[in-house]
Amino acid sequence: MSATVKTLVNQPYKYGFVTDIETDSIPRGLSEDVVRLISAKKNEPEFMLEFRLKAYRHWLKMTEPEWAHVNYPAIDYQNIVYYSAPTKETKKVESLDDIDPALLETFEKLGIPLSEQKRLSNVAVDAIFDSVSIATTFKKDLAKHGVIFCSISEALQDHPELIQKYLGTVVPTADNFFAALNAAVFSDGSFVFIPKGVKCPMELSTYFRINNGDTGQFERTLIVAEEGASVSYLEGCTAPMFDTNQLHAAVVELVALDNADIKYSTVQNWFAGDENGKGGIYNFVTKRGLCKGVNSKISWTQVETGSAITWKYPSCVLLGDNSVGEFYSIALTNNMQQADTGTKMIHIGKNTRSTIISKGISAGKSKNSYRGLVKMNPKADGARNYSQCDSMLLGDTAEANTFPYIQVDNQNAKVEHEASTAKIGEEQLFYFAQRGISEEDAISMLVSGFCKDVLSELPMEFAAEADKLLSLKLEGAVG
């Protein structure tokens, strides 16, 4: 490996700083009292406490799943702080002027300016710091269109009936071990409601930031698009560098009614640990969308570059006739990272269609697995699926695996799955070198070409960002 390549590989994680801020944290550990305490701190309605306690009691009976192709030491669930909030933000803030300047500065450093003058003109942002939502921009403009975009705690105060109607309908409290844990202790998250017939006028975005070293982050996102509504939503995430592993167990639920359209994009860049695999986030996330109405559509796009371990399967339940599910994914692992990610497409309604495009890139000593399920139920007449998962190996110590599960219970359904594995060829690099393009540039061009099908699905501003992120993470991985 040449010297320039080495400096590129060892690019520091630039979001790894810690904000020194006074926090209101509860003691470590989890018990029924902790669940009650979190609920009380957030002044939640009675049904929410019931919801949490039900989930907690289920969780106690469940065991941690072991089937994923990842290894990690046992997690001590009693050694995690389940709630941490900046002290000054415990009261509801009316305007940005009330927010601790240190927090605004943090988000500015992360490239997410919240103040009126600097923020992006066409993107509304909900900023979440450890366990609470700090600020949501453009709320008033959105309200004019009837769009509700706020933190889930606020929604629980202002629109409890909507939360009660939809929360837990897509991912039930007892769905899986981490979803149950999340349901019991989730602290905050975003809530989006697009009423009938409204096309959301701007991109919505949530930015998650873990700051406290001992905190687990458990956020919950709920997006509801009523008949004929449409929305594009993006989440981003970063965390400081710590030597210890932190748990991030989020739940995202999407509900699309008749003719609605939800596009959900993720650029995940949690701290991945150092090159020896020390530290980093355990990203154990349950994301599921329900195409409840006819002709509805849910599209997941994800760029997974961070986290020590990723365990994530954004899924679509295609219940309404003619509904469409899409999954576009780039998963990049380097050093000691482990990713077991993919999707589930459950076809229930007639003429439902789904597309899966997954691109996995593994470098260093990482493990990168695609695990997907395509299920055609007996009533899904005329259902179609096309899956393609391509892997690119950089170096001979990285691992690329595919585990596609296909279950077909319907004669009229049609399923196609394809997978391939490749590497960046010597000839390709030589061709670029001939044209005076350095090895690093050549690799980043080849990688971004490999990922083009997925990058083109991202909203414009973020596609460029994600492309840059990929080349930054990868350059020099071949040497």
Next chain:
Amino acid sequence: MSITASEQAIAAMDNITMLDLSLAPLLRLAEEGNPVFNAGSAGWLREVRIQGAYRVSHRAFPTRKDEDWRVTDVSVLRKTHFRQAAQTSIQSHELDVFALEETAASRIVFVNGIYAPEFSDTSALPKGLYVGNLAGLSAECAADLVNYLSQQSRNLDVFASLNDAGVRDVAVIWADKNVVVDQPIHILFIGKPEDQPVAMQSRCVAIAESGSSLNLVEYYGAATQGCSDHDQQLYFNNTVTEVWVKANAQINHVRIQREGGSGIQIGNTAIAQAQDSRYHLTEVNMGAQLSRHTLTLNQNGAQTETILKGLTMVGGEQTSDTHTAVNLQHPHGTVDQLHKCIVDGSARSIFNGKVDVPQNAQMTNAAQLNRNLLLSPKARVDTKPELQITADNVKCTHGATVSQLEDDEIFYLRSRGLNEYDARHLLIDAFAAEILNTIAIPSLNTGLVNCVACRTID
């Protein structure tokens, strides 16, 4: 070591009801005056059994909570009280369905897992090749077999260990160095159901020493009137076949599973391939109400070539499961796998194909394809082609498709004057032919093609 030692091992198996019921008598019968024991094998064979019983007692019976058995429910084996199948004989006409004219003088027959010399004839086979059962092997060779028997099966699932524990007789095919045998060798395992559920164990070892070449037809059927699809009493055939292909050797292996309509077969095939060897398998699964075939292949040397072709054809209430695992360990290996399933009625077909390419298996060329044809609204397919790759300089692809007969294709044939019935069958036959045509034995090929046609009549 004595019977009591094996029985002690069994006593620890409280959690495995099926084994409680069947293993003790199985072991006892196997040791009482059985022809298997001769001077060369007596000592080590007992050891194989005891170790098998020990492994069985230390492993849980598979349930749907195990990843490998997630979609195949074998709980019927736990619930049923099986008796050990008796040593018995059959009428010669019961054999006619499975006999092949090409192998009239190169055939060995096992009934309920025990050698039946009256039906076996190996006169057409050349010198330098042993085809028969364990008892007929010379003392020297029998002693040498300790290096083969159970050496692969001990690493397989609990059913393979059960076979180790209860082995009563072994079909042995052993070719010396540089012996090339073009004549196909027919190894026929016939099960004879009784009026209550019985369990039997079939065991086969095939060894091709370096530079040799073999054509094997491993055939499982049931003794009944006419076609083996007819219903009889439930029976359970637990089979294990271990194959060694030494350096530069070649084996063409055909495995036909046509168990009776109420039979259950759990089969394990394990193959060890040495450097520069070639192994071609064509497997056909048609019979049994519930069948599972687990194939484990290890490429233990460089430049090995593996071709796996499979056809599963099920209808009615049948369930057929094929799990294959190919482990490449050395550079320049090639794997070409095509598995096809035709599923009719309320049947269910399961395919799980795993290809593992570790770091030192550079320059591997592996292709795997699973294609499924659904013929009825209630038919069901589960497929999972798995790839695990660490080596970077490799070419690996896999794919899976599930579909029904294309309307366009039927329309095309109808526009050429074929009626709907003929058009459908032409397409189904062609789908199956891609696999069946790799079988180079004309009478077997014809028989199977007829079988496919017979099974798809509406």
